[in-house]
Amino acid sequence: MLHGNPTWSFYYRNLVRALSGHYRCIVPDHIGCGLSDKPGDDRYDYRLKSRIEDIGTLVDSLNLSRPLTLVVHDWGGMIGFAWAVKNPDRVAQTVIMNTAAFPLPADKKMPAALSLVRNTGLGAFLVRRFNAFSGIAARVAFKKPVSAEIRRGYTLPYDTPDNRIATLRFVQDIPLSPSDPGYDILLNTAEQLHLLANKPCLIAWGEKDFVFDAPFLNTWEKYYPHAEIHRFPDCGHYILEDGGETLLGKIRNFMGIREDSDNGHTSGKHLERG
DSSP, X not given: OBOOSSOOGGGGHHHHHHHTTTBOOOOOOOTTSTTSOOOOTTTOOOSHXXXXXXXXXXXXXXXXXXXXXXXXXXXXXXXXXXXXXXXXXXXXEEEEEEEOSSOOOTTOOOOHHHHHHHHOHHHHHHHHHHOHHHHHHHHHSOSSOXXXXXXXHHHTTOOSTGGGHHHHHHHHTOOOSTXXXXXXXXXXXXXXXXXXXXXXXXXXXXXXXXXXXXXXXHHHHHHOTTSEEEEETTOOSOHHHHHHHHHHHHHHHHTTOEEOTTTSOEEOOOBOOO
């Protein structure tokens, strides 16, 4: 399960609870995020290439005996699919939530708030000094009520300017044009997404996401026309929060976990999948 920005493995906590009785759940925090180390630029290159290498190193170190289920959200989609298209035989199926692994759709413009953070010193100052990116996301990325405790959970790791480095670098690293680092990786990934088209795929989409909106979902449908698609008209970017038990049930069903209506127990495939 690969998270995005500015979240961390906390985002997947309810999905882990829903699956862990049947699956081995592997939920890393990207470098600079969550409970992972948060090195300065002198010790880590906060670029897409590094993120993909990190995942490759992690998967190799785990010595998994079976192909894995790739679950992605936000930046996790770009990172995860860039790795997956190079390793299609190591992927059994995919779960895609409000993310992209292809260039900005032609009918989509970069949101002004992201442009401010990506392109200006003011935006960088607001993110590092006042935790603007994580803090604002913890307000607007939900479209249904959540407790103050959960909101605090999302911002918890980003409590000092130094600890907010990844939340800024992720935005600054968004590849939009050929001159941007990582744009070649983006194009190559998009060109190879067809290598996973024969894998089972579930797409769950919060339709009130102001960044990953309808043009992104439409693009995924073109790449994976046979995917199982679930639209959530009342959910936002943090779809695992807004979608709640309904979404968790869809994912459990997709992954072969069935509720035994006679005794309330569950049955399914006890497979080692990350």
